Amino acid sequence: MTGSADAVASVAPLAALAPLAPLSTEEFIAGIEAAAARFDAATYPQRELPAEDWAVLTEAGVLLPVLPAEYGGRDSHVEMCRVVEVLAERNLALAVYTAVVTGLALRPVVLWAGEEARREVLPLFAGPLAPTAGFASTEPGCGSAMSGLTTTFEEVEGGYRIRGRKHWQALSATASWWLVVARRDGDDGREYGWFVVERGDGFHTSHRYEALGLKVIDYGVNDIDAFVPAHRRIEVGAGNLSSMVDIYLSGRALIGALACGFLRRVAREARAYADARRIGRSPLSAIGFVRYRLEAVDSAHTVCAALNHHVRTRLDLTSDLAPAFASIQAVKIVATELMVSSANHYQQLTGGEGYRSGSPTNIAAQAFLDSRVFTIFDGTNDLLSQQLAQHCLDRAGRADGSGSLDSSGSPDGWDGSDGRGLSAFLADWAPTAPAVSAHGLDLRFLDGELGQEHLVLAGRVIAYTFAAARVLEWAAEPAPTPTAGPARRPRSSRPTSSASAWSSTSWRASGPVTGPTSEPGPAGLSRASHQRVVPIPKTWESWAMPKKRQRPATLAEITAALPPVEYWYGEGIPSPAGRTEFTDDDGRLWRKVRGPLHRNLARRLVTQADELIVGEGAGGHFRHVPPADRLTAWHEIKDRLHADEAPSYHPYEFASMDGLLTLLYIEESC
Numbered sequence: 330m331t332g333s334a335d336a337v338a339s340v341a342p343l344a345a346l347a348p349l350a351p352l353s354t355e356e357f358i359a360g361i362e363a364a365a366a367r368f369d370a371a372t373y374p375q376r377e378l379p380a381e382d383w384a385v386l387t388e389a390g391v392l393l394p395v396l397p398a399e400y401g402g403r404d405s406h407v408e409m410c411r412v413v414e415v416l417a418e419r420n421l422a423l424a425v426y427t428a429v430v431t432g433l434a435l436r437p438v439v440l441w442a443g444e445e446a447r448r449e450v451l452p453l454f455a456g457p458l459a460p461t462a463g464f465a466s467t468e469p470g471c472g473s474a475m476s477g478l479t480t481t482f483e484e485v486e487g488g489y490r491i492r493g494r495k496h497w498q499a500l501s502a503t504a505s506w507w508l509v510v511a512r513r514d515g516d517d518g519r520e521y522g523w524f525v526v527e528r529g530d531g532f533h534t535s536h537r538y539e540a541l542g543l544k545v546i547d548y549g550v551n552d553i554d555a556f557v558p559a560h561r562r563i564e565v566g567a568g569n570l571s572s573m574v575d576i577y578l579s580g581r582a583l584i585g586a587l588a589c590g591f592l593r594r595v596a597r598e599a600r601a602y603a604d605a606r607r608i609g610r611s612p613l614s615a616i617g618f619v620r621y622r623l624e625a626v627d628s629a630h631t632v633c634a635a636l637n638h639h640v641r642t643r644l645d646l647t648s649d650l651a652p653a654f655a656s657i658q659a660v661k662i663v664a665t666e667l668m669v670s671s672a673n674h675y676q677q678l679t680g681g682e683g684y685r686s687g688s689p690t691n692i693a694a695q696a697f698l699d700s701r702v703f704t705i706f707d708g709t710n711d712l713l714s715q716q717l718a719q720h721c722l723d724r725a726g727r728a729d730g731s732g733s734l735d736s737s738g739s740p741d742g743w744d745g746s747d748g749r750g751l752s753a754f755l756a757d758w759a760p761t762a763p764a765v766s767a768h769g770l771d772l773r774f775l776d777g778e779l780g781q782e783h784l785v786l787a788g789r790v791i792a793y794t795f796a797a798a799r800v801l802e803w804a805a806e807p808a809p810t811p812t813a814g815p816a817r818r819p820r821s822s823r824p825t826s827s828a829s830a831w832s833s834t835s836w837r838a839s840g841p842v843t844g845p846t847s848e849p850g851p852a853g854l855s856r857a858s859h860q861r862v863v864p865i866p867k868t869w870e871s872w873a874m875p876k877k878r879q880r881p882a883t884l885a886e887i888t889a890a891l892p893p894v895e896y897w898y899g900e901g902i903p904s905p906a907g908r909t910e911f912t913d914d915d916g917r918l919w920r921k922v923r924g925p926l927h928r929n930l931a932r933r934l935v936t937q938a939d940e941l942i943v944g945e946g947a948g949g950h951f952r953h954v955p956p957a958d959r960l961t962a963w964h965e966i967k968d969r970l971h972a973d974e975a976p977s978y979h980p981y982e983f984a985s986m987d988g989l990l991t992l993l994y995i996e997e998s999c
């Protein structure tokens with residue numbers, strides 16, 4: 330994939346983005362975060378992204394990770410994932426926008442185009458004013474079953490003529506470059522071909538669609554009657570659909586990262602909303618079923634963080650993804666279902682305000698509309714589930730035991746089948762085996778004859794079992810040393826666990842699965858402890874089916890099992906110090922400004938802040954300290970400030986939501 334020296338010398342000037350080249354991954358991602366801040370979903374208009382705003386992102390380098398170094402890129406799988414994760418936390422639609430250009434449109438050019446096409450196209454995307462590119466597969470008559478494709482290509486002098494109609498393409502009317510799939514029926518049977526098409530070659534948007542969500546992206550009907558020069562045909566697979574599967578996998582893999590960023594935001598905002606909203610005299614979050622919904626969202630975030638970790642550390646978007654077919658299908662199925670269900674929980678929690686476009690208190694309406702399509706596009710989940718089940722069935726009935734979980738080609742643990750049922754296969758297969766044994770899953774119901782509808786359901790079972798195994802695996806992994814790795818690595822190397830893969834992990838203290846770690850946890854957890862805490866909220870357990878069929882719990886038992894109302898700020902709930910916002914017991918919502926504070930700053934705030942609260946028992950009980958008692962309280966605490974052993978106190982500065990009041994919040998760790 331490396332271009333010749335001549336080729337490199339002749340590419341367009343890249344000077345404007347050159348300063349980004351030497352940045353470490355952490356520095357580079359910090360720049361993306363800074364650029365993304367102005368596109369926050371709470372304030373950014375729901376309209377097509379103007380070119381000047383796209384330029385803000387391209388100038389920050391959102392396209393560089395997919396591009397090879399010789400074309401001014403950063404050539405980084407990890408950064409491709411992290412860019413969309415960061416964007417998704419700010420604005421889900423913008424993350425999709427970027428993932429379409431990088432993962433769907435440019436990656437195939439980087440991987441499979443000839444040198445002439447790469448030299449013609451890639452430098453355009455390495456500059457600060459990069460165009461956009463789209464991926465044209467779906468047609469009005471064919472979305473799920475690609476064998477129904479009607480767009481054709483024929484060989485003409487100097488190249489190919491492509492004719493047909495596509496629809497629903499992201500960036501339909503605005504992308505300058507396209508990756509188009511077409512078919513040719515010949516004497517030797519049907520052949521599929523992929524082509525890099527410039528809009529001016531004959532790509533015409535004849536009709537615009539109005540989508541329900543993801544409004545920064547435009548969609549429509551695209552009529553193609555194009556001449557494409559011969560060098561812009563790219564060689565993906567052997568011309569049949571199954572050998573081209575790789576080209577569809579990158580977008581699905583990136584959804585793991587995207588879901589993680591999105592759900593981090595949804596989990597944080599749903600909790601903040603439920604803490605701030607009063608129902609009678611109590612906060613919304615004091616209601617048992619509201620806590621159930623919040624736990625479900627937290628659980629979804631945990632699972633997607635584990636899937637994201639898997640994608641970052643076990644896959645490699647800069648090389649062949651086909652061996653990871655099963656795991657990528659599972660990532661897409663689970664991550665997107667959790668996005669949709671979490672957005673639904675969030676919207677429900679926000680009541681009428683969640684049905685309001687542009688509500689000042691939440692982004693639930695937008696989150697719901699933007700996430701809904703994820704189970705539909707990029708391969709509808711129902712079809713992907715069927716394919717996943719079929720893949721496992723094929724392997725369960727296969728005698729050679731070939732195949733692997735990851736793109737490194739390492740063996741996946743299934744050492745050959747004697748034709749046993751699906752349940753036996755899943756119990757042995759590395760992607761699912763840890764979850765089957767850890768949860769004692771009895772999957773024998775999958776061993777009967779499976780009709781089409783059962784295949785879809787079986788695929789979902791497999792996908793969720795896969796996800797459960799990834800959470801266990803993530804928890805068991807030792808944490809990497811927290812140093813930023815180099816931005817680039819050899820294309821051939823498989824990405825390994827890196828500090829960057831952990832930097833955005835969220836932390837909770839409830840129901841932890843622990844593993845050795847050097848990462849700091851939230852305030853309230855001992856920093857001296859070398860344990861990674863992977864949060865497993867209670868709802869996660871409902872995914873596991875126990876071996877013995879258990880009597881369903883009665884409503885009374887379920888109710889009795891719910892934590893008491895005092896649980897609101899009790900053990901298992903993140904302390905205020907670990908949150909960006911919290912509501913005190915007077916119902917006032919505070920937003921974190923900074924912390925933990927240096928002793929001198931904390932001392933100053935003891936007298937200057939409008940309020941002083943000591944969060945005793947890791948924030949389980951709020952002691953409001955009146956002005957007259959503040960110095961006494963300070964003298965009791967100051968020697969235990971940032972102490973290594975309990976009790977230890979950590980001071981934070983919070984501000985009221987209107988910014989008028991300052992709170993010194995000192996949390997006691999015990």
Ligand SMILES: Cc1cc2nc3c(=O)[nH]c(=O)nc-3n(C[C@H](O)[C@H](O)[C@H](O)COP(=O)(O)OP(=O)(O)OC[C@H]3O[C@@H](n4cnc5c(N)ncnc54)[C@H](O)[C@@H]3O)c2cc1C
Pocket residue numbers: 429463464465466467470471472473474496497498499540543702705706707708709710711712715785
């Ligand atoms: C916002 C958005 C962006 C998109 N972006 C792009 C893009 O950039 N490029 C592009 O080429 N396309 C794009 N698409 C198209 C998208 O990939 C297709 O809509 C999707 O693949 C489904 O195809 P379809 O719409 O033709 O649905 P159909 O194929 O008609 O399927 C409809 C439904 O039938 C059911 N179904 C189908 N097959 C099965 C099965 N085997 N088992 C069970 N149920 C099944 C499912 O419930 C499915 O949702 C986009 C679509 C949307 C809405």
